[in-house]
Amino acid sequence: MGGGASQELDLNASGTMDREESFDEVQTPECCFVRDFRSRFSRKLKPLKPNFRQTLPLLSTGLRLARYCMQERRAGRVPLFDPFHDWTHTTEGGVPCGGLGCGSIGRGWRGFFNRWGVGHGLPSGLVIRQTVAADAFHVWCRPKTASGGCSSSAVCLLPPLRRRGKLRIGCRNELSAWHRLRSDAKAVYHGLFPRAWTVYHDPCPGVRGLIITCTQMSPVIPHNYEVSSFPVCVFTWDVQNVSTEAMDVSLMFSFQNGVTPKLAKRGGHHNTWITNEMLDAILLTHREHTNATGGHCDPLSFLIGLEKNPRVRMSFCSRFVTSKSGADLWEPFSKEGRLTSVVNPAPSGSGEAIGAALCASFEIPAQCKQQVRFVLSWDHPVARFGHGAAYKRRYTQFVNPPPSIAALELATIALQSHTEWTDEIEKWQDPIIKNPSLPSWYKTALFNELYFMVEGGTVWTASARDPTLPLFNPHPVAPPFPSSPASPHHTQQFTYQDPVKGPTPASSTPSTLTHTLPPLHPRGCASTVPSRPVPCAGPLVS
Numbered sequence: 368m369g370g371g372a373s374q375e376l377d378l379n380a381s382g383t384m385d386r387e388e389s390f391d392e393v394q395t396p397e398c399c400f401v402r403d404f405r406s407r408f409s410r411k412l413k414p415l416k417p418n419f420r421q422t423l424p425l426l427s428t429g430l431r432l433a434r435y436c437m438q439e440r441r442a443g444r445v446p447l448f449d450p451f452h453d454w455t456h457t458t459e460g461g462v463p464c465g466g467l468g469c470g471s472i473g474r475g476w477r478g479f480f481n482r483w484g485v486g487h488g489l490p491s492g493l494v495i496r497q498t499v500a501a502d503a504f505h506v507w508c509r510p511k512t513a514s515g516g517c518s519s520s521a522v523c524l525l526p527p528l529r530r531r532g533k534l535r536i537g538c539r540n541e542l543s544a545w546h547r548l549r550s551d552a553k554a555v556y557h558g559l560f561p562r563a564w565t566v567y568h569d570p571c572p573g574v575r576g577l578i579i580t581c582t583q584m585s586p587v588i589p590h591n592y593e594v595s596s597f598p599v600c601v602f603t604w605d606v607q608n609v610s611t612e613a614m615d616v617s618l619m620f621s622f623q624n625g626v627t628p629k630l631a632k633r634g635g636h637h638n639t640w641i642t643n644e645m646l647d648a649i650l651l652t653h654r655e656h657t658n659a660t661g662g663h664c665d666p667l668s669f670l671i672g673l674e675k676n677p678r679v680r681m682s683f684c685s686r687f688v689t690s691k692s693g694a695d696l697w698e699p700f701s702k703e704g705r706l707t708s709v710v711n712p713a714p715s716g717s718g719e720a721i722g723a724a725l726c727a728s729f730e731i732p733a734q735c736k737q738q739v740r741f742v743l744s745w746d747h748p749v750a751r752f753g754h755g756a757a758y759k760r761r762y763t764q765f766v767n768p769p770p771s772i773a774a775l776e777l778a779t780i781a782l783q784s785h786t787e788w789t790d791e792i793e794k795w796q797d798p799i800i801k802n803p804s805l806p807s808w809y810k811t812a813l814f815n816e817l818y819f820m821v822e823g824g825t826v827w828t829a830s831a832r833d834p835t836l837p838l839f840n841p842h843p844v845a846p847p848f849p850s851s852p853a854s855p856h857h858t859q860q861f862t863y864q865d866p867v868k869g870p871t872p873a874s875s876t877p878s879t880l881t882h883t884l885p886p887l888h889p890r891g892c893a894s895t896v897p898s899r900p901v902p903c904a905g906p907l908v909s
Contacts, residue, residue, distance in 0.1 A: 395557040395564050396800045398810035402476045404526060404554040408458050445490055457481075457496070461556065462563040463818055464600035466586055468827020469762055470747050472600070474583065476556040478503065478525050478565065482822060485598070486626040486667070491750040491758075492824040500525075500542050501623035501689040501722045504602070504741075506579060507704040508571045511613045519615075520571035521701035523547045524554075542693035546572075546701070560815050561587040562792065576610025586781070587821065588791045596761040596827055599744040599781040606739070608731040616731055617704035620741045621696065621724040622671045623689045624651040624715070632690060634717035640685045640710050641772075645779045646742065647681050648672035649723040650771070654714070665749035665757070670774035673725045674740040674782050680728040686711040690720040704728055740785070744777040746770060750826050758828035 417425065432450060439446040459475035463482065471494070473482025480502040484494045509519035523545045548554070553568040563583040569575055582603040586594045608614050624638060625631025635654030642648065653667040673681055682705040687696040699707055706726045715721040727739045748770065750758045766776050781788075799810055 396559055396796075396810075398800060398807045398814075399557040399559045399564075400476075400811060400815050401558075402556045404477060404548070404552055404556070405550070445493060447490070447493070460818075462558045462560050462583060462585075462815075463822040464583070464585055464743060465745075465821060466595045466597045466599070466762070467820055468750075468825045469596055469598035469760055470745070470750075471822045471825075472743070472745070473822050474563075476558065476563075476565075483626045484822065484824065485745060485747045486630065490752050491826045492752070494822065494824055495627070497627055499623050499626060501621055501693070501720075503621055504581065504604075505545075505619040505621065505700065506567075506570055507617040507619070507700060508574050508577055509615045509704065510574060510576075510610070511615065518573065519702070519704065520574050521546060521697075521704070522571050524567060524570060526550065526552070541690055544692040544694040544697045546697075558815060559796070559811075560817050561585040561821075562789075574614075576608060576612075577614065577616070578607040578609060580605045580607075584785070584789060584792070585821070586784075586788050587817070588788060589795050591791065592761075593765050594784070594788065597744075597766070597777055597781070598746065598762060599742065599777045601781050601785050602741045602743070603785070604739045604741070605736055606729075606731060607736040608733060611733050613730060613732045615704060615728070616737070617700070617726055617728040618739055618741075619700055619706070619724055619726040620671050620673070620743075621687075621722055622651060622669060622743070623720060623722040624669065625653060625720060628690075628720070631720035632715075632718050634719065635714050636721060637712055637714040638685050638721065638723045639712060639771075640683060641775055643775065643779060644675075645782050646672040646674050647683070647725065648742075648775060648778060649683060649685055649725060650774060651723055652771075665747070665751060666770040667745070667747045668770060668774050669745045670743070670778055671723065671725055672742040672744070672775075672778040672782070673727055674742070676727075676739070678729055678737065679739060680705070682706040682708045682726045682728065684724045684726075685709070686713065686721050686723060688719060689722040690718075696722075696724055700724075700726065740782065742778045742781050744774045744781065746773040746777065748773065750828055758826075759830065761827040761829050764829045 422429075429450075432448070436446045436449050436451060457475075459477060459479060459481060461474050461476040464472040464474055464480075470485030470491070471482070472480055472485065473494075475481050479498050481498040482494055482496055483489070486495070489495060504524045505521065506524060507519060507521040526548045527550075548570060549572065552570060554570070555566050557564040557566075561584065565581045565583075567579040567581075569577055570579060571577065582605070583600060584603070585600045586597050588595050602620075604618055606616055606618070608616075623631060624636040625633075630653075633654065637652055637654075639650045639652065640648075641650055648670050649672075651669040651671075653669075655666060673679075675681075684696055684706040687693065696706070699705065704726075705728050706724060725741070727741075729737050729739070731737050748760055748763045748767075750760050762777075763773075766773055766780070768776055796814060799805065799813065802810075
């Protein structure tokens, strides 16, 4: 249903409905990546390490790499290649959030936001693994029994975090007040890039008859290279009441202002309540700062939004402390299914991490369903590399208001165009999905392996280096990109070429991404270039 409007299922003449027709499992393609939340993996993933004989020929190379890594860390930079870092291998991957080259946010199949290609202090093109426990969806429900009595139940739709085989709620008991999914909770994840579906059956303890489906969609659309660059993700929730009693239900989306614990607790971050005709939202603004090595951190903000709906009551918490137990958010939500709706613009203090939350409350009659739509957007307009060269990201060509409202405009566009984007994705994928001559494993790999276009360190810029942006280092040793693309052959090493407006010589053919789609392909450069190239960075080429 377009525009995020609520939906009430059609009733027959007796005032009931055909349950078999209306409450089937979510309709997903057979070629989806599927995981049950109760899955356990016995095989531990370990990185391949060379033995002693293999190490000897690599000794001199290893010493040079060690010297390089030490020099980069002394300069306050993250090494681009660090073989000495012990990467944590997990089985928690899923369909990422966001478009191409805008700085991705990875969301695993269990629901954790756990891979980040956007954040202060992180050079463009690098991705960090960091599970943020405060970034989650929550559900509260209370059946309206015939006797008039009622009991409510609330749960965070995330399983307990695990570290080294032990259950934990958060680092040093952070967010310990939140009740999380049971280990035997019935939930199934379906992923087919750029969309994913998660179906929860009776997630609230003690309450039966509730089926909740979350549809995650990012705007990665072939031949649409304006929308495909947007840093935005839409979450559509379909809540179905298959019981014989009406229910009060609330859905909450919480998000932390910051990624890594060190930066989230730096202090000075603040959250702002904003609204327009399309949505209610909270803007989480990260404080800009300059570190001791002269590194300038560019504007960064996140936004969580809730589409306006006359059948849904909205409440919010503009500020809660994520570095403590989380009781200041959980207590009002777990008791009454709503938040305090008090505006608190106070910035975070040093050593304190803060977040914000939006809550949607509604009543669902028996044998009916309700649709609610949340949106997540972020605005990190500058792509900055290790030696300080700065470039505007591609989406700023199309959405370039002041940083304080850019994320709001992105979220508004996403909610307005959600149905159109979904139709375009289905039009792209259906000919392959419905082709009976292709094996299921091939269809799965063909689409899901495209996740690397978003989450693999992709950078897509609007132009050459912007001279108005300050350098990280006033005298960069070796800028990764040429400051002035005098020759298009230089830009071919790291960019795609946009088609050039106006006439071009007959001997030159504009090189465009459309030559490689569908499906998308990360190396879409043609052998010839226009005489007046407009560089637009694609995935980094090492």
